[in-house]
Structures are given as C-alpha cells and as structure tokens.
Amino acid sequence: MTDGDFLAGPDSGPRPRAGAARLDDLLPAVARGDDRAYEALYDLASGWVLGVARKVLRDPAQAEEVMQEVLLEIWRTASRFDPALGSGTSWVMTLAHRRAVDRVRSERSHVTRELRSAVAVIDYDEVAEAVEASLDRERVQRCLTSLTELQQECVRLAYYGGYTYREVAELLGVPAGTVKTRMRDGLIRLRDCLGVQ
Amino acid sequence: MTSSDPDLHTLAGAYVLDAVGPDERARFAAHLADCAECRQDVRELREAASRLGTAAALRPRPDLRDQTIQAASRISQVGPVLQNGANGKSDGRRAVHIRSWLTFPRLALAAALVAIAGAVGVVLVGRGSPAPQQGHMITSVLKASDAVMLTAKISSGGMATVVISHHEHMGVFMAHDLPALPAAERYELWLMGPRGDRPAGMLRTRRGMAGPALLVQVTRGDKIGLTIEPASGSPRPTSAMLVLIGPNSRP
Numbered sequence: 034m035t036d037g038d039f040l041a042g043p044d045s046g047p048r049p050r051a052g053a054a055r056l057d058d059l060l061p062a063v064a065r066g067d068d069r070a071y072e073a074l075y076d077l078a079s080g081w082v083l084g085v086a087r088k089v090l091r092d093p094a095q096a097e098e099v100m101q102e103v104l105l106e107i108w109r110t111a112s113r114f115d116p117a118l119g120s121g122t123s124w125v126m127t128l129a130h131r132r133a134v135d136r137v138r139s140e141r142s143h144v145t146r147e148l149r150s151a152v153a154v155i156d157y158d159e160v161a162e163a164v165e166a167s168l169d170r171e172r173v174q175r176c177l178t179s180l181t182e183l184q185q186e187c188v189r190l191a192y193y194g195g196y197t198y199r200e201v202a203e204l205l206g207v208p209a210g211t212v213k214t215r216m217r218d219g220l221i222r223l224r225d226c227l228g229v230q
Numbered sequence: 231m232t233s234s235d236p237d238l239h240t241l242a243g244a245y246v247l248d249a250v251g252p253d254e255r256a257r258f259a260a261h262l263a264d265c266a267e268c269r270q271d272v273r274e275l276r277e278a279a280s281r282l283g284t285a286a287a288l289r290p291r292p293d294l295r296d297q298t299i300q301a302a303s304r305i306s307q308v309g310p311v312l313q314n315g316a317n318g319k320s321d322g323r324r325a326v327h328i329r330s331w332l333t334f335p336r337l338a339l340a341a342a343l344v345a346i347a348g349a350v351g352v353v354l355v356g357r358g359s360p361a362p363q364q365g366h367m368i369t370s371v372l373k374a375s376d377a378v379m380l381t382a383k384i385s386s387g388g389m390a391t392v393v394i395s396h397h398e399h400m401g402v403f404m405a406h407d408l409p410a411l412p413a414a415e416r417y418e419l420w421l422m423g424p425r426g427d428r429p430a431g432m433l434r435t436r437r438g439m440a441g442p443a444l445l446v447q448v449t450r451g452d453k454i455g456l457t458i459e460p461a462s463g464s465p466r467p468t469s470a471m472l473v474l475i476g477p478n479s480r481p
Contacts, residue, residue, distance in 0.1 A: 076295075079295070080290060081287045084285075085282075097294060100290060101298050108302040110308055112307065113308070122280050123277050126280035130248055130283055173285035192249075192279060193282070195248075196249060210240075213241060216243030216247055217271075217275070219243065220243045220246060220279060221243075221275070223279075223281075224278035227278055229277040229281065
C-alpha cells in the first residue's frame, strides 16, 4: 500500500546512481515551479549538498546554512540547468561545492587554515551522521585508493579541504605545476574507475 | 593555434575541483569557449568530482526540510537565460537588414499555432528533447490572446518564425532549414531592445530544425536576433545578426 508516489523509495538514502537520472527529470519540473518536484529534489539532493558543505566547512551550523542557500539557489536557477552540458547531479554538486569553497575561503584566517590542513587529510572517512553506507560510497572510497598517494592528497585537499592548487602545493611542498597535473590525472583515474561518462 | 598559454590546458582538474583563484577561474572559463576538448574534459571530470561529494552525503535535520521548502515558495525563479550574460549590455544597436517578414492573417495564425502546438507535443513526448520543461510555458504563449507571429528569412539560410505575447512577456522561436554548424559552434538567440541586448539562450538544432525555444522576459520593443557563437555561448553577440525579427520591424 503506497500513496502511489513511486518517486520516493522508502528505503532510499541518497543513491547517486539511481538518483542521477531522476534529478535530470526533476530539475526541469522545478524550473517551471512544480512544488512536488522541488520536494522530491530536496529529498534526493539535500543530503549530498549538506555532506559536501560539511566536508569543506567542518562547522555543522555553517554547513546547514550553505545547504539551505544552495537548495534555494537550485529553486531559483533550475531553468539554467542544461542537460547537454552535464548531469543534474554534477550541476547541483558544482553549485554546492563552489558555494562552500567560496565561503570557507572568505572566512578562514591563515591560522585556522593551518589547523584545518592538519585534519583535512585524516578525517575524510568520518562516519558519524553519514547516511547508510551505500554501494556508491564504498565504490568512491575504493576508487580513491586506486589513485597514487600524491594524486589522492591533491584531490582530497582541494575537494574536501577547499584549498587552491597553489595552497596545496605549499602544504605538500610540491611544485604548483605538479599539483595541477596530479589533480587532473587523479580525477581522470577516478572517472575511469567509477565508469562515469 | 590560439595564443592562450599551454598551461591553461592542464588546469581542467584544478578548475573542476574549484582549486583555482577567482582570476584563474575566469580565465579558464573564457578558455573553455575556444577549447572543445577542454569542455569535454571538464564535463567528464566534473561527473567524477561530483561523486566525491555525493559519497559524503549526510542526513539533514528533519526540520530544515519545511523551512527550506517554504523559503523557496517565497522566492521567484529566473527564466532560462545564460548565466554569464545576465547583465550583458550593449548600447550600440546594430544595423541589421531584415530580408523579409510578414505577419500572418488571423486564420493562418491560428492554423500555424495548431501546427506548432503539435510540434510541442512531439517535443514533450520525445526523450532527450530540447528543454521539455519549457513546453507548458510555450503552450501559454501560443494560446495567449495577443500572440503575434512573425516570419523572416535567415541570411545564412533557412526561415525563422517567432510568436510573441507581450501579455505573457514571452516568445517562442522556431526555425527550419538552418545550415549545420561545426561542433564548436552553435546558434544563439538574442533579445535586442530598449532594455539592452541580452542573450536569450542557445538554440538546439536537429536536421536543420530548431525550436520551439522559449524566450522569456520579452519587453515591448524587443526584437529577436540570431547569431553563430562558440558552443558555450557568448554574453553578447560576436558575429553578424543572421536575422532580427520583432513586431516593431514593420517597414
């Protein structure tokens, strides 16, 4: 007995692979002001947005704020999503990551940056409050470990730490050009491992 | 071939990870317009990077849901315009030659609208169709009591048809027999008028057919223009207007 709302699987934590196609369909509906579609989009994507905001900002209250800002930005600008340029998931996550990174950069002082750099590398696998370990999550973790150590550090410090490649170079004591290249190589390897197109 | 430094090309990874400063971000974004390979790179790497984010998902506090959804209901949405061109302005009006135009008599208009509505129906049904989200707004333009239809020849080939409703502040653009473009280029629509010249979206074409494409925030006095631009779009026209149609273009 369901209310016929097959969009929301009862057991579903966010599952990007299953959710991705759905997000591509939801965004156009949201663009024309469909409330139900927006609710479904919230249920699907708010956890992803909160997760990435929390990784980058580390502060739960600020992460919640960014999550809400991003969700409102999605509502406001959904018409700008163009499926020809990438998936709905990547559109949403780009908004979310950029917003979180811009915020952390405008706020953190040199001192807190130093402190954060110390923890950024080690606590990526925190599990508190995490949604049920999904296959996707395990797969991403496994794929990350297929990167070289330097590639991993470069990708993690940039994506989860919010550092620029120049800052990463400084933190790791490696030339900036090398960091740039490792970020690209690392993502290519990640892409191939995940089998995304 | 381009003068852009080769260094820029390797920046795709850092760009996708948002690991660049504001200046480099802007420079690389501009570079993307000229580099189809980089665009493809960015698209693919972005899919991979976004999985780093989704894998970190957390469950939000339940009370945030209603709060956010209610806040959204108080915020108005923007129309489908190009983000980088939202404030594109130009005061110099281009002298563009309109090859031909005609307004349809009422009966012909009605018949044509039915035909267009049929096309919309097809668009809505077909998968991967051009912007299905716009279907319902397109229908409201076509049904508007003040809808006016104008047709003009496109100087590079093909015919363009525009239906405008000032009541709805929207228009619909369609074209047929458009010449195919190289992969790095696309047709871009423009609204040109008293409020300045603004990008009105990239036109998708298939076998020379384009549209129906929705034009939003159409103001009285606006004409609809078409140019060929780099595939990522331009904030303002960078090539000659191929057609310029509008209700005020009566000779």
